[in-house]
Each structure stands twice: as structure tokens, then as C-alpha cells.
Amino acid sequence: MTSSALAEARRLLEYPPTTDSGLWERAAVLLSRQALEASVERFWEQRSPDLQRANTRAQLLCLSEFMGGDTPVAGDATQLWNTLSRACHYDDDYLAPTAAEVAGWLERAERLCTIIDGR
DSSP states (O other): HHHHHHHHHHHHHHOOOOOOOHHHHHHHHHHHHHHHHHHHHHHHHHOGGGGGGSSSHHHHHHHHHHHHHHHOHHHHHHHHHHHHHHHHHTTTTTOOOHHHHHHHOOOOOOHHHHHHOHH
């Protein structure tokens, strides 16, 4: 799911629909978050299947310990997941994320998924 979700998010970013102003950005953000969650889930399948029953927030908190103390990757994954989660939600008080913001988040998600999947 990771690569297909990221590929679809990239497609939305490169060829945004002309009729759904503001929606495609959130769709790309949601796909990026789902890809990150899928990588973390696969990580726990291999390392500690019991942690799969925990929510994503708890799984991310435990990530640095199981990654051999690679705190920057685990911290970045947690920060990105929080950012993506916040950006997925529609709120009248906040604008939809810009294409540049989505592109940056997507690049970070791709990088982090590659690192997490390689562990």
C-alpha cells in the first residue's frame, strides 16, 4: 500500500483536478499519512506484533527504541504524522494546505517510508 498510496498522492500533486479546489490537497495529504502508517505497521509486524494493537500515536512513541536509538527518524515520523493528521481535517478557520506544503510533506513521507521499510 505504501508505494501505491505515495504514487497516487504524487499524481494528485502533479496533475491536480481542476474542479475540486481544496479537496485534492487534503486527499494527497491523507494518502501520505496512510502510507506512513502502513510503513510503521509493517515495521511492527516484524519487530513486535503486539504493538500493532496500539494506536498509531503509541506506535510512533515506541519507534525510536526499536530502531536502535535512531531518534531523528522516529521524531520526524511522529512530527510528520501529526502534521498530516492536522492537515487532513477540514476547518473553516484554516486554509487548505498549499501545493508546496503538500509537496514537502510528500517528499518527507517518501523518505521516511523508505527508511522505516528498510529497517
